Amino acid sequence: LSSYQIEASPTIAPKIAVWTTFTPDHLSRHYTLENYYSIKAHLLNQAQYQVMNGDDPYLRQTVDRWQNAYWTSVAGKANLPGRGAYLENGWVVFQDEAIVPVSDLRMVGAHNQQNLLMAVLTARLADIDKAAIAEAVRTFPGVAHRLEHICTWNDIDFINDSKxxxxxxxxxxLSSVEAPVILIAGGDAKTGDDTGWIETIHAKAAKVLLIGDAATRFTQRLQESGYVESEVVETMDRAVSRAAELGRAVNAKVVLLSPACASFDQYANFEQRGDHFRQLCQELVP
Structure with missing residues (x-):
């Protein structure tokens, strides 16, 4: 549930509530980080069981507020703030029982390992059988618009992270995919700290193709940071076409749509934006 949905549904009391991460967002509506936190916390306070991401820096600071919660950590049992699930020797472990090997998960990135831990923990709290959990993980294809692998063209992976x-x-x-990367970014910019994002661009992106209203602003921010391999292409059609042109020249391993922006300047929602990207990428493949 989004913070908007929680605000509109104050009486919802789930059996299990999961808090995956907490970062500054929607502050134009909620004004302060504490207000935003309180809205999210309201839902968890009404749940019978709380599942928390112990690797999230902000949530980890709030351990004292969640004495009865279950926690997760990809860094192992020693890093758990309390009881919960963790990774050990390549396995998801809950209550000292190995449930499923991490390698069975098809989705890339440490954050997806965190998601795996929270999903397995939630399933066990719901009394779902261990074998059923393992089978579900093995056969799960991934989620649309969340590091979704679209196709491989000329040995370059095209990945949709419109969410x-x-x-x-x-x-x-961007941290989750193999470098060198051609990054497609831009759209309707949000308030926030772009420092870490720009540092990761320096480390992994051979080229940044910019679309939407944020293109000029992002160009300026990247230039201020000393990054000069950005190009304003304005639209998704031009971005995919240009990425295909540049792919071999920059030895790209991945073309990644990961906009760092809302979509409302050019699309109805992030799903429509991702669907358009998918369509354009699939048209590259004979």
């Missing part, structure tokens, strides 16, 4: 609508999510997406 990355802020700097933190886009940094995670």
């Amino acid at each position: 990355a609508t802020n700097y933190d999510a886009a940094q995670v997406g």
